[in-house]
Amino acid sequence: ETGVTQTPRHLVMGMTNKKSLKCEQHLGHNAMYWYKQSAKKPLELMFVYNFKEQTENNSVPSRFSPECPNSSHLFLHLHTLQPEDSALYLCASSHARLAGYEQYFGPGTRLTVT
Amino acid sequence: QQQVKQSPQSLIVQKGGISIINCAYENTAFDYFPWYQQFPGKGPALLIAIRPDVSEKKEGRFTISFNKSAKQFSLHIMDSQPGDSATYFCAAKGSSSNTGKLIFGQGTTLQVKP
Numbered sequence: 107e108t109g110v111t112q113t114p115r116h117l118v119m120g121m122t123n124k125k126s127l128k129c130e131q132h133l134g135h136n137a138m139y140w141y142k143q144s145a146k147k148p149l150e151l152m153f154v155y156n157f158k159e160q161t162e163n164n165s166v167p168s169r170f171s172p173e174c175p176n177s178s179h180l181f182l183h184l185h186t187l188q189p190e191d192s193a194l195y196l197c198a199s200s201h202a203r204l205a206g207y208e209q210y211f212g213p214g215t216r217l218t219v220t
Numbered sequence: 221q222q223q224v225k226q227s228p229q230s231l232i233v234q235k236g237g238i239s240i241i242n243c244a245y246e247n248t249a250f251d252y253f254p255w256y257q258q259f260p261g262k263g264p265a266l267l268i269a270i271r272p273d274v275s276e277k278k279e280g281r282f283t284i285s286f287n288k289s290a291k292q293f294s295l296h297i298m299d300s301q302p303g304d305s306a307t308y309f310c311a312a313k314g315s316s317s318n319t320g321k322l323i324f325g326q327g328t329t330l331q332v333k334p
Contacts, residue, residue: 149309
């Protein structure tokens with residue numbers, strides 16, 4: 107595997123389900139990001155982790171819970187979601203000292219909340 | 221609220237033509253302006269970027285023009301090709317941000333007709 111991988115690629119879940127999104131980067135980076143991409147809206151930064159420590163939480167509802175066990179893996183735990191949470195969730199990584207200067211994105215997980 | 225406004229929302233160009241996408245920002249504390257390219261089913265990828273001390277940057281057929289006084293920057297794609305058909309996002313990074321937070325525009329869907 108190369109670059110940034112995300113699983114699953116597609117997820118349909120009910121509002122009462124609990125699911126998790128997984129991201130793995132194979133680039134030796136030490137910063138990881140979660141973004142939400144909705145149609146006709148700018149990419150929204152959700153969380154940033156530098157060296158496994160959360161450094162940014164962009165006022166994300168608590169029904170989204172991130173976890174970064176090491177610099178290569180990032181999870182987004184989902185529970186009690188709303189239909190408006192349906193979107194493409196993108197993971198990205200970068201070198202922490204170059205944070206913001208070049209971020210490498212995964213292909214995303216297309217989430218549908220029914 | 222920091223914002224980056226991008227236009228047009230969609231663009232159709234004939235093969236060989238010039239594609240122009242514009243972005244405007246409000247916060248003068250931005251210090252880095254990247255453009256990302258996203259193909260269907262893929263995550264965004266860094267295309268080209270510029271710092272505010274430079275008025276123009278060219279890489280192959282892609283050029284960023286930057287107007288600091290007007291707080292505007294644009295992407296020009298010369299000799300546009302069908303393979304350039306994608307969604308393009310402009311972004312800006314705050315000079316005080318060390319967490320990698322990027323503010324993205326809404327995106328422009330470019331279609332290059334053969």
